[in-house]
Amino acid sequence: MGDPRSLVELTIDGNVVKVPEGSTILDACRREDIDTPTLCWASNLTPVNVCRVCVVEVEGSRVLVPSCSRPVEPGMVVSTDSERVRTSRKMVYELLASSVEMDRADASVHAWMDHYGVRPDRMGDRDEIATVAQPPKVQDDLYVRDYERCILCYKCVEACGDDAQHTYAIATAGRGFAAHISTESDVALPDSACVYCGNCIGVCPTGALVFRTEFDMRAEGTWDEDSQEVTTTVCAFCGVGCNLELHVQDNVIVKVTSPVDHPTASGHLCIKGRFGWQHAQS
Amino acid sequence: MPDLRFGTTAPTAAEMAAVEAVVAEVGPATVTVSERLVLGGRSRAVARRNLLLPALHALQRAVGWISPGGLDHVCRVFEVPPAEAYGVATFYHLFSHSEPVADSTVHVCDDIACRCVGAMDLIDELRGAGQHVRPSPCLGQCERGPAVLVQRTGAEELSVAPASLQDVETAIGLSGSSSSSVTLSQAGSGNLRLLTRVGVVDPGSLDDYRSHGGYAALEAAIDMGPDGVIRELTASGLSGRGGAAFPTGVKWQAVADQVGRPKHVVCNADESEPGTFKDRTIMEGDPFAVVEALTIAGLTVGAEQGWVYVRGEYPVAAARLAGAIDAARGAGLLGEDVAGSGRPFHIELRKGAGAYICGEETALFNSIEGFRGEPRNKPPFPTTHGLFGEPTAINNVETLVNVLPIVLDGGGAYAALGTERSPGTRLFCVSGRVMQPGTYEHEFGITLGGVIEAAGGMVAGSQLRTVLLGGAAGSFVGPDLLDLPLTLEATREAGLSLGSGVVMVFGHDDDIVDTVRRIAEFFRDESCGQCVPCRVGTVRQEEVLVRLGRGGSFPDERDLLDDLGSVMRDASICGLGQTASGAVRSAIDLGLLGGVS
Numbered sequence: 111m112g113d114p115r116s117l118v119e120l121t122i123d124g125n126v127v128k129v130p131e132g133s134t135i136l137d138a139c140r141r142e143d144i145d146t147p148t149l150c151w152a153s154n155l156t157p158v159n160v161c162r163v164c165v166v167e168v169e170g171s172r173v174l175v176p177s178c179s180r181p182v183e184p185g186m187v188v189s190t191d192s193e194r195v196r197t198s199r200k201m202v203y204e205l206l207a208s209s210v211e212m213d214r215a216d217a218s219v220h221a222w223m224d225h226y227g228v229r230p231d232r233m234g235d236r237d238e239i240a241t242v243a244q245p246p247k248v249q250d251d252l253y254v255r256d257y258e259r260c261i262l263c264y265k266c267v268e269a270c271g272d273d274a275q276h277t278y279a280i281a282t283a284g285r286g287f288a289a290h291i292s293t294e295s296d297v298a299l300p301d302s303a304c305v306y307c308g309n310c311i312g313v314c315p316t317g318a319l320v321f322r323t324e325f326d327m328r329a330e331g332t333w334d335e336d337s338q339e340v341t342t343t344v345c346a347f348c349g350v351g352c353n354l355e356l357h358v359q360d361n362v363i364v365k366v367t368s369p370v371d372h373p374t375a376s377g378h379l380c381i382k383g384r385f386g387w388q389h390a391q392s
Numbered sequence: 393m394p395d396l397r398f399g400t401t402a403p404t405a406a407e408m409a410a411v412e413a414v415v416a417e418v419g420p421a422t423v424t425v426s427e428r429l430v431l432g433g434r435s436r437a438v439a440r441r442n443l444l445l446p447a448l449h450a451l452q453r454a455v456g457w458i459s460p461g462g463l464d465h466v467c468r469v470f471e472v473p474p475a476e477a478y479g480v481a482t483f484y485h486l487f488s489h490s491e492p493v494a495d496s497t498v499h500v501c502d503d504i505a506c507r508c509v510g511a512m513d514l515i516d517e518l519r520g521a522g523q524h525v526r527p528s529p530c531l532g533q534c535e536r537g538p539a540v541l542v543q544r545t546g547a548e549e550l551s552v553a554p555a556s557l558q559d560v561e562t563a564i565g566l567s568g569s570s571s572s573s574v575t576l577s578q579a580g581s582g583n584l585r586l587l588t589r590v591g592v593v594d595p596g597s598l599d600d601y602r603s604h605g606g607y608a609a610l611e612a613a614i615d616m617g618p619d620g621v622i623r624e625l626t627a628s629g630l631s632g633r634g635g636a637a638f639p640t641g642v643k644w645q646a647v648a649d650q651v652g653r654p655k656h657v658v659c660n661a662d663e664s665e666p667g668t669f670k671d672r673t674i675m676e677g678d679p680f681a682v683v684e685a686l687t688i689a690g691l692t693v694g695a696e697q698g699w700v701y702v703r704g705e706y707p708v709a710a711a712r713l714a715g716a717i718d719a720a721r722g723a724g725l726l727g728e729d730v731a732g733s734g735r736p737f738h739i740e741l742r743k744g745a746g747a748y749i750c751g752e753e754t755a756l757f758n759s760i761e762g763f764r765g766e767p768r769n770k771p772p773f774p775t776t777h778g779l780f781g782e783p784t785a786i787n788n789v790e791t792l793v794n795v796l797p798i799v800l801d802g803g804g805a806y807a808a809l810g811t812e813r814s815p816g817t818r819l820f821c822v823s824g825r826v827m828q829p830g831t832y833e834h835e836f837g838i839t840l841g842g843v844i845e846a847a848g849g850m851v852a853g854s855q856l857r858t859v860l861l862g863g864a865a866g867s868f869v870g871p872d873l874l875d876l877p878l879t880l881e882a883t884r885e886a887g888l889s890l891g892s893g894v895v896m897v898f899g900h901d902d903d904i905v906d907t908v909r910r911i912a913e914f915f916r917d918e919s920c921g922q923c924v925p926c927r928v929g930t931v932r933q934e935e936v937l938v939r940l941g942r943g944g945s946f947p948d949e950r951d952l953l954d955d956l957g958s959v960m961r962d963a964s965i966c967g968l969g970q971t972a973s974g975a976v977r978s979a980i981d982l983g984l985l986g987g988v989s
Contacts, residue, residue, distance in 0.1 A: 160965070161923070165962070173964075173970060176769065194962055201959035202959065208932070209931075233935075234935060239932070239935055262924075278396065278475055279473075280475050281478065283475075283478055283479045285483050286917060286918070286921045287928065287931045293475050294399060294460075294467075295474075302474075303475065
């Protein structure tokens with residue numbers, strides 16, 4: 111079936127391209143196979159354009175624009191690899207990596223950091239500059255909030271709120287460099303509105319939110335992603351039909367994810383699907 | 393709204409009463425619609441969420457802090473998720489989140505102007521005397537520093553400037569509110585258009601305002617009709633005085649053209665740029681002018697609802713505006729039938745709570761709506777997606793007040809003033825080492841040296857070293873630019889900006905390295921934290937300046953400073969990050985950072 115929307119013609123990196131009206135610049139880049147880094151963007155969340163790593167140069171615009179949220183316009187002239195774009199993207203990674211532990215970020219994040227030649231150490235000695243270093247919040251048996259790995263991408267807040275769960279247990283609190291994700295008055299998660307759907311874990315790109323199993327195994331030194339097998343199955347708890355991806359290491363389920371492209375769940379689950387797999391082990 | 397889970401801490405009777413009073417005050421402005429488009433089409437605001445900020449103010453005043461029980465109570469009353477309300481409450485400087493240690497908190501301005509006139513000593517003295525002191529960013533009293541804002545549990549906030557230990561101790565014991573008087577060197581001078589009544593009329597008297605020509609413009613505007621007003625505005629060439637210089641006529645036309653949805657007009661009175669105090673001068677000295685101009689704006693663009701968002705550090709301005717709004721309503725100049733026009737218009741006054749970023753127009757909208765004051769990505773622009781996602785004309789105080797003489801005398805007469813491309817007059821906030829610091833009105837085209845001359849010239853024994861032009865988001869300029877005409881075109885050509893009209897004069901004895909570092913600290917403290925370039929970039933920039941202040945090597949840091957400037961300027965969401973490196977950059981270029989250039 112053809113796309114019923116009319117097409118918009120624009121120029122990206124010197125090539126004239128046509129994309130459906132309403133597409134974002136990021137959509138257009140992806141259609142053209144122009145690889146574009148993202149951190150706060152996800153296909154199942156509303157763009158908040160806060161990380162600024164997807165910025166591109168648009169002719170006539172004084173500043174760079176976030177490709178993830180800016181809709182294409184006819185005649186737009188976009189550069190995705192100009193000097194200004196490269197400098198800003200590299201700097202965003204350097205700023206993040208100098209203040210946040212990025213070691214458990216997605217592989218693509220590290221690939222981009224290598225691509226732009228990121229050197230966070232030039233911001234100064236780690237002991238002498240501001241960082242978000244802090245002990246992890248281990249408050250229950252299901253998951254851990256390890257905020258020294260948090261880049262404040264807002265994804266967990268969105269997944270907890272309007273974009274998936276509508277629970278609103280967490281939000282951004284504080285301001286500036288002290289801004290952080292928090293429950294009300296920083297109460298422990300079990301005392302908050304959290305329903306333990308784990309959708310925040312599902313969207314976290316840097317390993318700041320993890321299953322307790324993963325956290326403990328990493329502490330013991332037994333976490334081994336390479337040896338894990340992923341099996342997709344259908345959740346048996348109700349009739350919605352969410353798919354579960356069971357991550358199994360040494361014949362034990364260590365983590366459950368959900369495919370983002372699933373038509374009903376869109377990558378999100380509830381507490382039963384996310385954490386209710388103990389019976390499968392007994 | 394889905395089922396929300398609230399906490400279990402009970403509020404005190406005082407907290408419940410404070411929130412109850414806010415609910416009882418709900419005026420005709422209760423907003424029921426809302427689609428939050430900014431964060432991408434969210435629709436989560438519920439009716440009355442815009443009362444969250446007033447309710448937090450009420451709690452803070454009643455018991456001296458936002459307690460978990462009080463916050464939880466507010467959440468139940470306004471159906472706000474507790475985590476979100478906590479996020480909002482912790483966004484603002486003036487809200488406290490731990491049990492109060494004293495009945496009064498003394499906020500002492502230690503920003504760039506006040507620290508040159510003894511603010512640091514005052515802080516020491518106050519602490520020595522056992523006062524609970526919090527250093528504060530610019531309190532907008534730069535012409536009469538050091539400035540203090542006293543926040544008192546159970547009583548009005550007080551503004552004290554200039555402040556000594558004794559002044560502050562006296563103020564804390566006061567039963568009423570502060571009685572600041574506006575001093576204006578030009579008061580009564582025949583050449584004024586924006587400041588004609590300041591220092592002349594009784595700011596509390598509608599009759600006095602009218603006897604000095606007040607409300608003649610509203611009458612004229614009603615006779616001219618919206619098209620006539622916009623025609624004169626466009627002919628006048630008036631452009632926004634908040635820093636961006638957008639043509640006001642174009643903005644109003646764009647909002648007037650929007651049909652089928654409720655519209656808003658907003659007066660941005662969140663003047664927080666360090667060194668800026670001109671809007672305060674108008675609000676304290678001629679508050680009815682702000683009300684009248686906003687009323688004209690509302691009738692012209694077809695908005696029934698107007699809002700004034702005044703910074704929380706301006707208790708006198710807020711009280712006088714509230715008085716003016718009440719008096720205007722009582723006289724039929726606001727309400728269901730404005731001055732016999734048959735058209736309704738209402739004004740709500742909202743107070744900020746200590747956040748420079750809320751002067752950014754979209755952050756201001758979020759703040760009014762009861763969300764964190766985080767700027768929205770633009771486009772879409774306020775003229776189509778403003779307050780509550782609805783078409784909004786937002787202008788700052790100075791811009792609005794310009795509308796009065798334009799309507800009365802015609803756009804042509806206004807355009808005859810100033811220069812061709814910068815018509816009209818402009819307010820300047822002159823402070824620092826000049827004889828008579830204060831707010832001055834000059835025609836566009838006066839030179840920088842002329843502005844300093846008009847303020848009495850340099851104080852005896854002080855030699856001009858540099859001028860901070862346009863505010864912390866502006867630039868340092870050297871004595872070689874004293875002949876620079878202060879127009880939009882000439883400053884732009886010189887790579888500068890008039891910004892908010894700041895002319896802060898520094899002499900050779902002033903510590904410029906410390907001033908530049910304080911500017912960097914200001915941006916670090918005032919970043920909302922939403923986007924990475926600004927949240928981390930402003931921190932790294934300040935760290936570099938601290939290292940340089942300790943004798944670090946400038947060549948080693950140069951590339952990093954350049955790259956920090958680039959990413960903040962190019963990739964930040966809003967003007968705060970985009971301008972956070974400007975003054976630092978200019979100081980380096982002028983060689984003001986000593987041997988480091």
